[in-house]
Amino acid sequence: MRELRLHGRGGQGTVVASKLLAVALFLEGRQVQSFPMFGVERRGSPVTAFLRVDDKPIRLRCEIETPDDLIVLDSTLISATDITAGLKPGGRILINSDRAPEDFPQLLERAHVSTVDATGIAVRHGLGGKAQPIVNTAILGAFAADSGLISSRTMCDAIREEVPMLIDANIAAATEAMGAVRHAAMGSVAVREVARA
Amino acid sequence: MKKVMVGNHAVAWGARLARVEVISAYPITPQTQVVEKLSEMCADGTLAACFIKVESEHSAMAAVIGASATGARTFTASSSHGLLYMHEMLHWAGGGRLPIVMADINRAVGPGWNIWTDQNDSLSQRDTGWVQLYCETNQEVVDTTVMAFKLAEQLNVPVMLMLDGFYLSHTAEPVDIPDQELVDRFLPKREAPYKLDVEHPHAFGALVKPDAYMEMRWLMQEALRKVPQALEAIEKDWMRMFGRSYGAIEAYRAEDAELLLVTSGTVTSTARAVVDARRAAGEKIGVLKVKMFRPFPTTLLRDALSGVARVAVLDRNVSPGHGGIFAEELRSALYDLPAAERPEIFGYVLGLGGRDITPTVIDDVIEQTRTGTVPSRADLWVGVNL
Numbered sequence: 059m060r061e062l063r064l065h066g067r068g069g070q071g072t073v074v075a076s077k078l079l080a081v082a083l084f085l086e087g088r089q090v091q092s093f094p095m096f097g098v099e100r101r102g103s104p105v106t107a108f109l110r111v112d113d114k115p116i117r118l119r120c121e122i123e124t125p126d127d128l129i130v131l132d133s134t135l136i137s138a139t140d141i142t143a144g145l146k147p148g149g150r151i152l153i154n155s156d157r158a159p160e161d162f163p164q165l166l167e168r169a170h171v172s173t174v175d176a177t178g179i180a181v182r183h184g185l186g187g188k189a190q191p192i193v194n195t196a197i198l199g200a201f202a203a204d205s206g207l208i209s210s211r212t213m214c215d216a217i218r219e220e221v222p223m224l225i226d227a228n229i230a231a232a233t234e235a236m237g238a239v240r241h242a243a244m245g246s247v248a249v250r251e252v253a254r255a
Numbered sequence: 256m257k258k259v260m261v262g263n264h265a266v267a268w269g270a271r272l273a274r275v276e277v278i279s280a281y282p283i284t285p286q287t288q289v290v291e292k293l294s295e296m297c298a299d300g301t302l303a304a305c306f307i308k309v310e311s312e313h314s315a316m317a318a319v320i321g322a323s324a325t326g327a328r329t330f331t332a333s334s335s336h337g338l339l340y341m342h343e344m345l346h347w348a349g350g351g352r353l354p355i356v357m358a359d360i361n362r363a364v365g366p367g368w369n370i371w372t373d374q375n376d377s378l379s380q381r382d383t384g385w386v387q388l389y390c391e392t393n394q395e396v397v398d399t400t401v402m403a404f405k406l407a408e409q410l411n412v413p414v415m416l417m418l419d420g421f422y423l424s425h426t427a428e429p430v431d432i433p434d435q436e437l438v439d440r441f442l443p444k445r446e447a448p449y450k451l452d453v454e455h456p457h458a459f460g461a462l463v464k465p466d467a468y469m470e471m472r473w474l475m476q477e478a479l480r481k482v483p484q485a486l487e488a489i490e491k492d493w494m495r496m497f498g499r500s501y502g503a504i505e506a507y508r509a510e511d512a513e514l515l516l517v518t519s520g521t522v523t524s525t526a527r528a529v530v531d532a533r534r535a536a537g538e539k540i541g542v543l544k545v546k547m548f549r550p551f552p553t554t555l556l557r558d559a560l561s562g563v564a565r566v567a568v569l570d571r572n573v574s575p576g577h578g579g580i581f582a583e584e585l586r587s588a589l590y591d592l593p594a595a596e597r598p599e600i601f602g603y604v605l606g607l608g609g610r611d612i613t614p615t616v617i618d619d620v621i622e623q624t625r626t627g628t629v630p631s632r633a634d635l636w637v638g639v640n641l
Contacts, residue, residue: 076427077259077427080428081259084257084259084429089429090259090427090428090429091426091427091428092259092426092427093427094425117524117525117527117528117531118525118528118614119422119423119521119522119524119525120422120525120612120613120614121611121613123613
């Protein structure tokens, strides 16, 4: 079983992202379970969602305490909350950011880190307003390309099936994000600093 | 057709497949997406039902009572304080022998003001004459909603099905939506034996004096006594047509078990995972899921638990001043078993107000039950930080 946790802010589409990813994985024949952190979501406040995927029926019905992967829809949450709490050593973190993975050295110490400018992509494709872009489909495109968990084509199929409006723009955003991910393996920063010294 | 959906939508799909004719609901908190989805289905024409919006849950139940008395198939949903506000009308539906089906999203009762899951809202309605069925998965929710109508209409008793708030209501997972044509064959249009009909006038809800009231209650009791057998037959049909069944209770890996966890709702799933791990390590342990709380499945439970050494009841509820409600009812059901056959019962109160019940919590419960002396108190509270 692989367990994912998504971190975003109310209005970015975090809960929908977890459902979209569940649908995509289900389309590939996997067993899935996705749910929001049980709270009262408000625009701008931190929102957490969970996803379990397995090849056999999923039994656990409790929150995910030790995820394998993190998807971070808003990079300001990295300093605001302890997003890596419980992350398995050697886990993966995908961050919505226009910066390089090496710019997150503390995260690279304990996990593989990838980044994608999902906000820029969402704005270019007219998803949500400029002040409050809806970045979920862009970051899911990046996740498909980066994680190896799901094919890019199925991710687009799930968007087509589940997203109620602006389907073409959402698929275009996801597709652009697939080609725009930057990845750094765990420990990369240390290696770079050693090279400089 | 398989779809990934949340529990709330699974309920709506069940009601749609049952071709409900009248839905009444109050749409504000603590209401859920159940009626939001149903109103969408009514608006887009996929469900040909009359949707009556009302100003309170009390009126929602009153409206479906009236509609059910005309012979219509009726449905409503509520949660927590909304269900409590229906209380008076729940008695009228039960005593009136009206086959209404409703879904309750189990949420804690305030204060403290809390929208998270526990079972006190529905358990405090246990004496209203409704059948109560607690569901574990979204598949079970769809299937149970349809089966509930068949059960209700066969015996003229109202049926309430329960979903744990968030852990089921807001959790998306794959659901196989039964084929409509098959469901139509399984559940034909309701034929009410007595109904409000201007061509053949009857009076309902008239004064009943002491010479007849008790007989009415006896007949209600007799109808509820027939529920376990009727449900078994209905589930057999469902199994034959759709390949799934659940049971009023379900024993999981209970063969030769020396310790059984008695659960209801979603904690059952997590308990199954814990038991799988312990069975792999050679422990004789299993789960007994109690789906039906009313009528209380006394005979089934006696058969399932007779001779088991220790039983841990996991209650996500409490009767203040007494104990966990499933544990208390179970104690009373097993009291007249021969002493040598009667299990030691450990009653745990946990997970109130949505507190997470993780495998670690269940492991702690198992350890305490396995190694502990028989407790002096009936209610063992888990994880109280005081």
